[in-house]
Amino acid sequence: MELQTRHNFVALIIGVTGMTGFSLADALSRPGCLGGPWKVYGSARRPLPSWFPPSLLHHHITFDALDADDTCAKLSLISHEITHLFWLSVQFRDDEESNITVNRTMLANVLNVLITSPSSSLRHVTLQTGTKHYMGPINDPVLSKQLAPHEPPFHESMPRLPYPNFYYELEDFVASYTPSITYSVHRSSIIVGASTRSEINAMLMLAAYAAVCCHEGLPFRYPGSRYTWEHFCDMTDFGVLAEQHVWAAVTDVAKNEAFNCTNGDVFTWKRMWKVMSEEFDVEYVEYKEGEEFDLEEWMSKKGEVWDEIVEKNGLYKTKLEEIGCYAALKPAANFTFQHVSSMNKSKEYGFFGYADSCKSVRMWANKLRQMKIIP
Template identity: 65%
Template sequence: MEKGNSDTSLPVALIVGVTGMVGLSLAEALKKPTEFSLSPEGKFPWKVYGVARRPLPTWFPPSLLDHFISLDVLDQTDTIQKLTPISNQVTHVFWVALQIREAEEANITVNSTMLANVLDVLKSASPSRLRHVSLQTGTKHYMGPIFDPQLADQLVHHEPPFEEHLPRLPYPNFYYALEDLVASYSPSISYSVHRSSIIIGASSRSFYNCLLTLSVYATICRHKGLPFKYPGSKYTWEHFCDMTDARVLAEQHIWAAVTDTAKNQAFNCSNGDVFTWKSLWKVLCEVFDVEFVDFDENESFDWAEMKDKGKVWDEIVKKYGLFKTKMEDITCFDATNMVLHLKLQHVCSMNKSREFGFSGFADTFKSIRMWVGRLRDMKIIP
């Protein structure tokens, strides 16, 4: 591994979780010549290190990284051993990693330990160049731990549209713990918090990937000649929701990392538009060439039937020569089911971002089409 740095003015990014949806988009953004991806000095692209627990998959372009590190950041010894050689180089951490447990208290412990392990190594370097941590969280900040079965039924959420100034909810939340952790390093380093909506991007390794989950569902329906029924509620079918294109989120991460006025601030990040699931379902039907079936509240949908289609997915992977995956490893049926049964309009305000100078946006329906195309190019879906 490369030690030292011949140009101490060059910013060096460490993307933790680089093979996820946003990690891939961050690596692409940092390596292309745009206003935000160029170094603050405006002369060079960033030097980029990427971290993930497993080796790079074949769909990830290795040219996007100056060096890849296979590392379990939950393991303190492994983290010290593998990050120490570059610890005096890294200037910016882009934290887009997470591990999920069933209970939120366990999420707090696991994710806080991971982040602390990385920051402790980088801050202990002599000298340390670390100056900013860009932290990704999400709208669970405003809804509470909706995936914790012991707490989900007790939650009282904030009313949308969600705004960054809203107070924390009185429930355990690992997002809160991570915010407090990065803030504890101030003023020696600055930070930014990025609260995304439902992320749409391309990866076989993101824990919450609703688009890939729905893509797998649609692909199986087309393969078996099954109706592509909407698996949510009448409320979500008819009411507004928003999403976050991974490219917009990556742009916001980098913008905050190089913009002085954005330091030590939290920002929502969505595409800036809204949709109903009815309208989005029509787009998915078009993209996957399946017949549109209008929602019928008198017909029930059981995700268990789809969860039993693992062997069908194996057939599809073999037939089309896809990147080898197991259906249970690339889908999040339970999380998708939760999103499609929300009893609120899942909408974030982007006013603060605009007021601070971030103007990134995306057309959600165009994003859906583009990312499905990327998933096909990456041979994750046919």
């Protein structure tokens, strides 16, 4: 495919300060980026935090995607420019039906502006979801007790499960706009990276937990089951995920397809816990039967401790409840199956991005320290 040059590709990243947004903005801003050079707009509900380099964006737009009028007012000014929409935004509610409503509304409001504009230039939408596609609504208070997930390794041809899932709703909604536009779906695993605005960034949640343990002189105990301690799991580096988004956005064979996105290796939490203990300078302890505990409940009482840690170390001002959702981490630490996804389809289609998960954890821990998000 012959790629066009000099800002013929204009990106709008929805959710630029959370999840994969920081890494995606960084990737798109590089001179050698596939399909580049890109012009990059980023958006979020709030202004850019001080740790986010404004040089990565042509312009940052603040608006509430749940508000149709606010969305229209802010995006109509640039709707004629945007060729690629990168959808990274997500909001979580108490149950899956509410998740469906809130996330579909946000996506609908944005696409309504970009596609219905008489001068619309939109070509492609990348949609970030995850392995809940294969497991069902694992955080729903009622449905989570009824789920029968697919047998791993998860692969993209597996049929949908018979449960409500906002990932399914978003996929169908984007697909309904074809052939006017094309799309790609990116199903990540447990995500690690650097951001204060991602409730499901496992890296930041565990880093904060380790900081509390260090501050109080407590051992860094694994908050899951023996099964997950000993069996294989995989994860997704923010950088690999961003790379896959860009690849699919400008590669013809990837159009209207869904792809798993993991680092391409597997690990046991037993091994990873040693890496994290070393990296966070906390006492490593082996998993012990009968010493299980609820990390969500434990961390819910540590808000004031985190405030002390932030103040003592001169960190970027965050509140513990804002930088992680430990309720979302709990199921991943207690799966009764190996949480592993196949990357065969991505490789067959030509995407070969990868990361060493242990090195990835060390790299992002250093990045979080450089950004003054953790001590």
